Amino acid sequence: MKATRAFALEPAAVAAVIRDACITDIRAFKPGNVSIASPGHGMQADDFVASADAMAVAIAAPVIDVGERILRAIEATRAVVPVNTNLGIVLLCAPLAHAATAQVDEPSLRARLHAVLAALDVYDAELAYRAIRMAEPGGLGRSDRHDVAQSPSVTLRAAMDEARERDRVAYQYVTDYLDIFETGLPALHDALARWHSREWAAVHVYLTFLARFADSHAARKHGADVAAAVSLQARDVCQALGRASDPAREMPALEAFDRQLKARSINPGTTADLTVAALVAMDLEDSLDKIFNGKSGRGWHQRMSS
Numbered sequence: 001m002k003a004t005r006a007f008a009l010e011p012a013a014v015a016a017v018i019r020d021a022c023i024t025d026i027r028a029f030k031p032g033n034v035s036i037a038s039p040g041h042g043m044q045a046d047d048f049v050a051s052a053d054a055m056a057v058a059i060a061a062p063v064i065d066v067g068e069r070i071l072r073a074i075e076a077t078r079a080v081v082p083v084n085t086n087l088g089i090v091l092l093c094a095p096l097a098h099a100a101t102a103q104v105d106e107p108s109l110r111a112r113l114h115a116v117l118a119a120l121d122v123y124d125a126e127l128a129y130r131a132i133r134m135a136e137p138g139g140l141g142r143s144d145r146h147d148v149a150q151s152p153s154v155t156l157r158a159a160m161d162e163a164r165e166r167d168r169v170a171y172q173y174v175t176d177y178l179d180i181f182e183t184g185l186p187a188l189h190d191a192l193a194r195w196h197s198r199e200w201a202a203v204h205v206y207l208t209f210l211a212r213f214a215d216s217h218a219a220r221k222h223g224a225d226v227a228a229a230v231s232l233q234a235r236d237v238c239q240a241l242g243r244a245s246d247p248a249r250e251m252p253a254l255e256a257f258d259r260q261l262k263a264r265s266i267n268p269g270t271t272a273d274l275t276v277a278a279l280v281a282m283d284l285e286d287s288l289d290k291i292f293n294g295k296s297g298r299g300w301h302q303r304m305s306s
Helices: 011-027 045-060 066-078 087-100 109-118 122-135 156-163 168-174 178-195 198-212 216-222 224-243 247-263 269-292
Strands: 004-009 300-305
Touching (some): 004 011, 004 269, 045 087, 122 156, 168 178, 198 224, 224 247
16 A cells, blocks of 8 residues: 655744744735834734734644634734734634644645635634634624624634625635635735745735725725725736836835825725735745655654555
8 A cells, every 4th residue: 555645834834934924914015004114004013013923823833723723823912912913814824824734645735725624613613703802803793694792603614604705804714715826826926936025026916916806804894885996996006016127116106005095094904814825825835845845854744654
């Protein structure tokens, strides 16, 4: 019988990937969102750096349930900042961390993630609901079914399915992260090949997401028409950036867009969360590929079975 090799990334390596993605995100100038160069919405870049430092280790730690990763990460975040800085990031990164640290013989991150999402249960939903209530996200509202203010009676994936039309993070849970793998990763790879800058690649991915999908956080707080109008603006800015041989030349247009959004208190926060998840997925995918092909001996462990 042919031997198979089960392998996984070490929790410390996954934590480093997630923290690095969060730091890249906060360094990238994303119009309407908080960055080192542009605070806003009552938050500073330092809030996000502190959040990344606190939650990365917690979300990657060895645990049995995705829901426990979510809850631990939000508890760690709330211990250092009093506001919601990363709920969407945590919800997106917890399944990715679980997939990357699972001891299985599957080299594909996407296939690993599919198995993780398919196995989500009611207990995952219970812990995730507690985390969401603790984070107190803005514009959450109420739902007639599976409201987070109540105890869940369905699996976390089923609860996300209920919210998929109004929340792009929830949509990822029921599509095996379709936006991340089909839109985010191609845009990231293209920008990195052209500009050799993770920060500018993050800006490009952020604008690509924003141009293609109305931001669900903006829609909850300001309405669907406003969110759609922001997407139309983002499309023009994204196309101009995409044509630039030197992306820094587009800073005046990015700054103008940023001022317009923040003057109206519009924060495309879900789009920023998707951007972080794309960065995390890219790096985890690369690490798993290197392990599978024997190109790396650090940050992973394996066992042989037959």
